[in-house]
Amino acid sequence: MIDYENLKKLNEPFFEEYTKKFSEVLNSGWYILGNSVKQFEEEFTKYNNAQNTIGVASGLDAITLSLAACGFEEGSEVIVPSNTYIATILSVVHNKLKPVLVEPSIETYNIDPKKIEESITSKTKAIVIVHLYGKSCEMDPIIEICKRHNLKLIEDCAQSHGAKYKGTKTGVFGDFGAFSFYPTKNLGALGDAGAILCNDDSLAHKVKRLRNYGSDIKYLNEVVGYNSRLDEMQAAFLSVKLTHLDEINEHKRCLAKLYLQNLNSDFIKPVVHPDYFDVYHIFNIRHKKRDELREYLLENGIKTEIHYPVSPSNQKALKGIIDEKEFPISEEIHRTTLSLPISFCHTQEEINRVIEVMNKF
Numbered sequence: 001m002i003d004y005e006n007l008k009k010l011n012e013p014f015f016e017e018y019t020k021k022f023s024e025v026l027n028s029g030w031y032i033l034g035n036s037v038k039q040f041e042e043e044f045t046k047y048n049n050a051q052n053t054i055g056v057a058s059g060l061d062a063i064t065l066s067l068a069a070c071g072f073e074e075g076s077e078v079i080v081p082s083n084t085y086i087a088t089i090l091s092v093v094h095n096k097l098k099p100v101l102v103e104p105s106i107e108t109y110n111i112d113p114k115k116i117e118e119s120i121t122s123k124t125k126a127i128v129i130v131h132l133y134g135k136s137c138e139m140d141p142i143i144e145i146c147k148r149h150n151l152k153l154i155e156d157c158a159q160s161h162g163a164k165y166k167g168t169k170t171g172v173f174g175d176f177g178a179f180s181f182y183p184t185k186n187l188g189a190l191g192d193a194g195a196i197l198c199n200d201d202s203l204a205h206k207v208k209r210l211r212n213y214g215s216d217i218k219y220l221n222e223v224v225g226y227n228s229r230l231d232e233m234q235a236a237f238l239s240v241k242l243t244h245l246d247e248i249n250e251h252k253r254c255l256a257k258l259y260l261q262n263l264n265s266d267f268i269k270p271v272v273h274p275d276y277f278d279v280y281h282i283f284n285i286r287h288k289k290r291d292e293l294r295e296y297l298l299e300n301g302i303k304t305e306i307h308y309p310v311s312p313s314n315q316k317a318l319k320g321i322i323d324e325k326e327f328p329i330s331e332e333i334h335r336t337t338l339s340l341p342i343s344f345c346h347t348q349e350e351i352n353r354v355i356e357v358m359n360k361f
């Protein structure tokens, strides 16, 4: 059996380092907002060539707190891609803002810059872009649109740790870069965790206050805040994992190359372009008979996933929140996409086996 993902196997090479860190934090007697969080924030800032990192409790909270720090008037509009994971949209809803969905490009699966401006109204205040599957969005036109319309730009980097656009890592193009360290992400913790990159010191301070009950000084509360702190233990584990992130990304890129070179042309493969350094959080292909293909692979001992089976506009939770509109490109992606095994725990031999079986479909 070839798993889609195996978190024990993925983390096994780091067990010894984790155990040492666990013991350090345990013995420090300091379990919330201590030296481990401070140290990881500094390391993550350096890794991304950023100005500030604020550790938070999850990826959802990273986007939610970024939007909260902007202080938009209730009912303001925020543009989001129509094929994202629901968390991106929930962060907008939790801030009492209105998500406005814009279709992706069928080539890159990322928000189509050419379709953004037709959705901008006098109420639009921000764009939350998503670097889906580990490929950066097309940043030049997006940055230009944000400048022209005076919009805040938030990058959902939950799938793009270490991915680059024209040599710059995702997360520092906008006002905020929001990261998830959910265990399956390229930089995954051993539980829930997240972080925000922010190059503006004043906005960074606002986010930092919001994550800890709106307080700078203990028991003095300046604003209505949240409890969304990065856990001290998770931060210690993340410091270990961060030193291996480039190695993890390289491994995934190497497996992706096997798929790209050897899968036959019945499968629509991800596009490759020299401006983009892709980290393949997900390696997806598209096929008309996706469900049949998935069943066939399972019969042959290969597990796959679908990201995502139901589009946001078809989710019951978002009924009455998202405008009733057709999103044909998203629907096409949701109907045909299939995610293949591409974990740090997979060997080249396993991927070659997946390719061999797929080419006989």
Ligand SMILES: *Cc1c(COP(=O)(O)O)cnc(C)c1O
Pocket: 058, 059, 060, 061, 084, 085, 087, 088, 130, 156, 158, 159, 180, 181, 182, 192, 193, 194
């Ligand atoms: C995983 C993910 C999130 C949410 O992260 P959590 O840490 O689970 O809250 C948000 N956006 C995208 C695109 C994701 O893949």
